[in-house]
Amino acid sequence: MTVFVPVLIVLATFVAMEWVAWSSHKYIMHGFGWGWHRDHHEPHDKTFEKNDLYAVVGAAMSISMFMLGSDLVLGDAAWWPATFIGIGILLYGIVYTLVHDGLVHQRYFRWVPKRGYAKRLVQAHKLHHATIGKEGGVSFGFVFARDPAKLRAELKAQREAGIAVVRDSVGA
Template identity: 60%
Template sequence: MTDSWIVLVLVALGVFLLMEIVAWAAHKYIMHGWGWGWHESHHEPHDDLFEKNDLYAVVFAIFAIGLFAVGTLADLPLVTAVATGITLYGLFYFIVHDGLVHQRWPFRHIPHKGYAKRLVQAHRLHHAVKGREGCVSFGFLYAPPVEDLTDQLRRSGRVRQEQDERRPAN
């Protein structure tokens, strides 16, 4: 049963989806908590190719590589499927978060509609707060509605004044 390719694909896809919850929790409670020392570099302007925050990707990659090794050496296809789901999430994170949202690639694309635009806007609202406290939108591939995030920031009183001044009136 666990060698069935359908089961293994479903496990990998399930882990991929579960990784958004894991990433949300890690972002909110680790990166904006005791792990702020690495993540702070992501919230500061810089022109370097890499930032200290990229070490989180290295940690997740080492974990996935370890699972691939265990799954392969111990002939445990389910473990390999879990590693595949984690790796796919990392690939999507790299494409969407680093590429589309933060424009860390040599080519630029700014989405003007739909899901991609909402994702970019939500992440910009995440960065609208200076420092680690009071941020919103901790997911990487899911973004709550921008209006909800804006209201949440307003209620917190932590949004930068210039952010309010730049946003067009409805």
């Protein structure tokens, strides 16, 4: 096996994880899993949030893939691609932690980007937090951010349609 196939699996998994994160954020975290996610949308002075339990779920997904790929655990039943899927999930988790928790919410370091894609990520996620409660909202992804102007227009339409309650400070 060449190095190309494992690298392709890792990269494909990383990209697929943005879809997994977007859909689980929109339909689980802002749905039946709101109980864990709510404190992430509310002011607090705690170091940890219930929302951090979702990181544990992501870690369990990665660890499960490493186990499925390990002949130490499963012997001849091991499935070799699982190891590289586990690496892709792990890398996405690291990037998520640095971008979402670090850059956007500044839980680990303080840096406010003035331009470029990092600024776009921060703006998009702040627009996600512009709604009050779990209904409506925009920008459910974490690594790939849409144009903030389009997100503002979408928030404005949601507010006008009565789908979402939008904080006044975002200009939607």
